[in-house]
Amino acid sequence: MDFEKIELAPTADFHVHLRDGEMMRMVVPTIRLGGVDTVYVMPNLIPPVTTVEAAKSYLARIQPLAPDVKFLMTLYMTESLTPEIIDDAASAGITGVKVYPAGVTTNSQSGVVDYESFFPIFEAMQRNDMVLNLHGEAPSTPSGNFIASEKAGESAVSVLNAEKLFLPTLHKIHNAFPKLRIVLEHCTTRDALDAVLKCGPSVAATITAHHLWICVDDVCGDAFNFCKPVAKTMEDRVALVRAAVEGGNGKFFFGSDSAPHPVTAKTGVKKAAAGCFTQSCATQLVIGAIEEAVAKGWISREVTAASLEDFLSNRGRKFYKLPEHAHGRKIQLERKGAKVPDVLKNATGDIEVIPFRRGEDTWKLTWK
Numbered sequence: 183m184d185f186e187k188i189e190l191a192p193t194a195d196f197h198v199h200l201r202d203g204e205m206m207r208m209v210v211p212t213i214r215l216g217g218v219d220t221v222y223v224m225p226n227l228i229p230p231v232t233t234v235e236a237a238k239s240y241l242a243r244i245q246p247l248a249p250d251v252k253f254l255m256t257l258y259m260t261e262s263l264t265p266e267i268i269d270d271a272a273s274a275g276i277t278g279v280k281v282y283p284a285g286v287t288t289n290s291q292s293g294v295v296d297y298e299s300f301f302p303i304f305e306a307m308q309r310n311d312m313v314l315n316l317h318g319e320a321p322s323t324p325s326g327n328f329i330a331s332e333k334a335g336e337s338a339v340s341v342l343n344a345e346k347l348f349l350p351t352l353h354k355i356h357n358a359f360p361k362l363r364i365v366l367e368h369c370t371t372r373d374a375l376d377a378v379l380k381c382g383p384s385v386a387a388t389i390t391a392h393h394l395w396i397c398v399d400d401v402c403g404d405a406f407n408f409c410k411p412v413a414k415t416m417e418d419r420v421a422l423v424r425a426a427v428e429g430g431n432g433k434f435f436f437g438s439d440s441a442p443h444p445v446t447a448k449t450g451v452k453k454a455a456a457g458c459f460t461q462s463c464a465t466q467l468v469i470g471a472i473e474e475a476v477a478k479g480w481i482s483r484e485v486t487a488a489s490l491e492d493f494l495s496n497r498g499r500k501f502y503k504l505p506e507h508a509h510g511r512k513i514q515l516e517r518k519g520a521k522v523p524d525v526l527k528n529a530t531g532d533i534e535v536i537p538f539r540r541g542e543d544t545w546k547l548t549w550k
């Protein structure tokens with residue numbers, strides 16, 4: 183990858199958090215700055231998006247802020263969902279349903295505890311060809327339950343093994359619903375990538391930009407690198423970079439999991455909120471991470487613009503059955519003179535979000 187200038191189809195970002203209210207008004211206009219024209223919108227608002235009406239009205243709030251962007255909407259998996267709601271959601275053009283295991287991440291209080299109790303919903307989703315989006319982490323073991331899990335011969339769960347210990351749940355759902363399209367979101371481990379490869383073609387995975395850049399050591403002590411699932415080992419990071427470039431038979435594609443939090447929720451006396459903000463430099467950060475991986479010898483110099491475009495755009499569009507991006511506008515990236523902003527502020531200056539890799543050099547992106 184020796185090129186100074188690359189032209190690509192616009193990026194499709196299959197995992198974004200746009201929030202609501204003032205934060206949404208600030209974040210949505212940054213989507214195109216990151217070279218993105220299609221986004222898959224997460225439903226973990228407060229309260230979560232659990233009805234067709236709520237998803238439609240959320241879309242009506244987002245769309246005017248970025249008229250050129252295609253938004254794909256999701257529902258939040260919770261006990262109030264029924265197979266009838268799934269039928270209505272499919273007829274209304276809602277693309278998928280996101281599962282948050284209860285308590286593992288930002289706004290997951292109303293999430294799932296027992297997956298089998300949702301099998302009638304998965305059945306309805308499979309029938310309607312909707313996509314199931316899994317936040318793939320097992321909840322951490324409370325210290326008071328340690329002796330019971332030790333006696334049962336089970337590993338205690340912490341953020342370090344939470345993704346690996348979720349994988350049997352992925353296989354269970356996939357085996358029960360082999361035609362249900364499932365995305366294991368924001369994979370952080372080689373184990374997760376291997377598990378997805380072992381599943382049939384209905385199972386795919388997203389990879390974020392920030393997990394291509396960092397390991398767990400970078401998370402310790404830096405709230406702006408803290409997200410769920412947390413970044414893991416160097417071996418895992420290298421496996422993610424290779425998977426992004428190699429593609430895993432079309433299974434691995436981009437989903438930034440850009441998750442803005444006000445700086446006040448990231449710093450201060452309370453525990454930091456989980457989430458890295460990458461939206462405004464989404465494509466640039468991926469290209470930068472691949473460039474760095476080439477420089478370090480993790481992947482060969484032969485990375486082509488076509489393989490970048492496959493990761494950033496083509497594979498995800500295909501899995502989601504969207505039209506190929508053949509004739510529209512292009513994005514151009516040049517290796518010169520751009521920096522990740524130090525901070526994003528809203529018009530009134532009362533919300534500040536600190537981007538991932540704030541102040542660092544990055545690629546310059548222009549729309550053609």
Ligand SMILES: NC(=O)N[C@@H](CC(=O)O)C(=O)O
Nearest residue numbers: 199287288409410441456457
């Ligand atoms: N990734 C994160 O760390 N946070 C996300 C939720 C999520 O996807 O886990 C958020 O909404 O802030």
